């Protein structure tokens with residue numbers, strides 16, 4: 710993996726590398742700048758810690774991104790969860806490309822999805838840190854109350870397909886009913 714960068718502005722936290730950063734021409738000298746806020750100072754981001762549970766969580770994000778409305782996919786760029794060396798979990802948003810600290814209880818600046826998906830990401834964070842699996846019913850949930858219906862808006866077929874694919878993943882409780 711190429712050198713990972715994070716915009717040094719705390720309010721921004723765009724992440725990428727030199728190939729995805731923008732360049733500014735300063736009289737013949739090229740300066741790398743953040744594509745989100747045009748700031749020209751970056752931190753080097755250490756490579757994330759890879760654990761089996763991080764991989765399990767990212768496998769679920771990938772399955773969700775491949776069905777229905779393709780949550781967590783923006784033009785082929787898939788959101789990821791990552792673990793740092795202090796045991797903290799971060800979410801890299803597929804749309805804003807910002808790195809979000811998932812242990813923060815306030816508003817998640819840079820999170821482009823709604824509260825239902827935030828809750829899902831928080832439960833994946835807890836799986837990564839503590840190992841608690843998710844019930845299958847949390848994937849494309851259908852409520853018994855027909856007024857609430859299809860919360861994700863995936864439609865019946867895609868909801869059934871994403872649950873079927875998710876049911877085989879280690880992050881999902883076994884014996885769950887689709």
Ligand SMILES: [Zn+2]
Nearest residue numbers: 716721743746
């Ligand atoms: Zn920035």
